Amino acid sequence: MNSGSPAISPALTAAGIAGLVLVGLLIVRSGADEVAHAMLTLGWRLAPITLFHLLPLSLNALSWRELMPTSCRLNVASAGWIRWIRESINNLLPVASIGGDVAGVRLARLRGVGSAQAAASMVVDTTVGVVTQLVFVSAGVTLLMMRSTDGAALLAARIVLIGIAVFAVAMTIFVWVQHRNMLFVSTGLIGRLLPKDWRSILSDGASAIDEQVVATYRRGPALLRASALRLAAWVTGAGEIWLVTHFLGRSLSATDSLILESLGNGIYAAAFIVPGALGVLEGGFIMFGALFGLPADISLSISLSKRVRELLLGLPGLLVWQWTETHSLLQRKDAAP
Numbered sequence: 001m002n003s004g005s006p007a008i009s010p011a012l013t014a015a016g017i018a019g020l021v022l023v024g025l026l027i028v029r030s031g032a033d034e035v036a037h038a039m040l041t042l043g044w045r046l047a048p049i050t051l052f053h054l055l056p057l058s059l060n061a062l063s064w065r066e067l068m069p070t071s072c073r074l075n076v077a078s079a080g081w082i083r084w085i086r087e088s089i090n091n092l093l094p095v096a097s098i099g100g101d102v103a104g105v106r107l108a109r110l111r112g113v114g115s116a117q118a119a120a121s122m123v124v125d126t127t128v129g130v131v132t133q134l135v136f137v138s139a140g141v142t143l144l145m146m147r148s149t150d151g152a153a154l155l156a157a158r159i160v161l162i163g164i165a166v167f168a169v170a171m172t173i174f175v176w177v178q179h180r181n182m183l184f185v186s187t188g189l190i191g192r193l194l195p196k197d198w199r200s201i202l203s204d205g206a207s208a209i210d211e212q213v214v215a216t217y218r219r220g221p222a223l224l225r226a227s228a229l230r231l232a233a234w235v236t237g238a239g240e241i242w243l244v245t246h247f248l249g250r251s252l253s254a255t256d257s258l259i260l261e262s263l264g265n266g267i268y269a270a271a272f273i274v275p276g277a278l279g280v281l282e283g284g285f286i287m288f289g290a291l292f293g294l295p296a297d298i299s300l301s302i303s304l305s306k307r308v309r310e311l312l313l314g315l316p317g318l319l320v321w322q323w324t325e326t327h328s329l330l331q332r333k334d335a336a337p
Contacts, residue, residue: 038248038297038298038300039301039304039305041247041248042247042301042305046305046308048243049243049244049247049305049309050308050309050312052239052240053237053309053313055236056234056236056237057080057083057084057087057233058080059229059232059233059236060083060129060229060230060233061079061080061082061083061084062076062079062229063125063128063129063225063227063229063230063233064079064083064121064122064125064226065079066222066223066226066229067121067124067125067128067219067222067223067226068113068117068121069117069215072112072113072114072117074108074111074113078111082104082107082108083104084313084317085100085103085104085318085320085321085324086100086101086103086104087100087313087314087317088100088313088314088315088316088317088318088321089103089317089318089321091310091314092310092311092314098126101122101125102122103321104118105118105119105122107321108121108122110324110328115208115209116208116209116211116212119209119212120209120212120213120215120216121212123209124213124216124217124223124226127171127175128226128227128230129230130171131171131227132227132230132231132234133234133265133269134164134168134171135231136234136235136262136265137160137164137265137266137269138161138164139258139262140258140259140260140261140262140265140266141160141161141164141262141263143255143258143262144259144263144291147255147256147259160263160266163266163269163270234261234262234265235258237261237265238254238257238258238260238261239257240261240306240309241257241260241261241302242254244301244302244305245257245294245302248301250298252292259292260285260288260289260292260302263284263288264281264284264285264303267280267281267284268280268281281303281306282303282304285299285300285302286299286300289302
């Protein structure tokens, strides 16, 4: 096994299996025939839905790129390539949604970015991603409460708001830690969720990474641009839901699509320990989709279309990642003598 290949944690594997079982149960409960019909109706239309995701993916890549020092900043193509592989790993492998970020640091290093700069940009990028996601989910909940005073909608809004509050406190603590040269605390906690082969990437040169993290936060304009691009990516992602419902003849408005996407993002974030939020995301879409009058099979099809998109983009990403790691390993062996 090369250094880029993860040794999967048994706990994460068990969570992934449980998620798959839950997905199967939800399909049966929602009507397997209806769900199958909806997915067959989408058919070739899953291709443009998948291609549409390249837009938010590109915005995310540009956001991360803004956080790198100009002296070693990746070009746009390399940033987009690494972002694609990061998403592929996080979506398809049981690595608690952070393994792709660790692999991204390694890939950035292979592209000439300094170790400390690459790790620091990833730490701040993760922070920017979660903070802007909280803003996006909060905006969606606000729109939901403005849209309807129905008891079910208000209950859903309260549940999501509680989750937002918890995450906001957690992120405040995380940012506080980053500013006080305590990166080893967060990497120690994260490292428990990762394979041993990847832990050294997080732990090496912690003090240098801490310095670069603080320096990144001090580049105010770059941080604002990164945040704006990341927020735009979250908003743009709502177009995927609009396309699915449009193709299935149950079109949601742009506002309703944005609300549903934001609620789905809230569920995905809360279930980060479950690989790909398997089962949890599907159940959430069924619950929240009902607020917009969507039957269970349509809501489930929205989630399943996201799964198909993850496979169509993710499987090639994993193959490219393994090829890159193997090529790098062979180069190091050739250079060893």
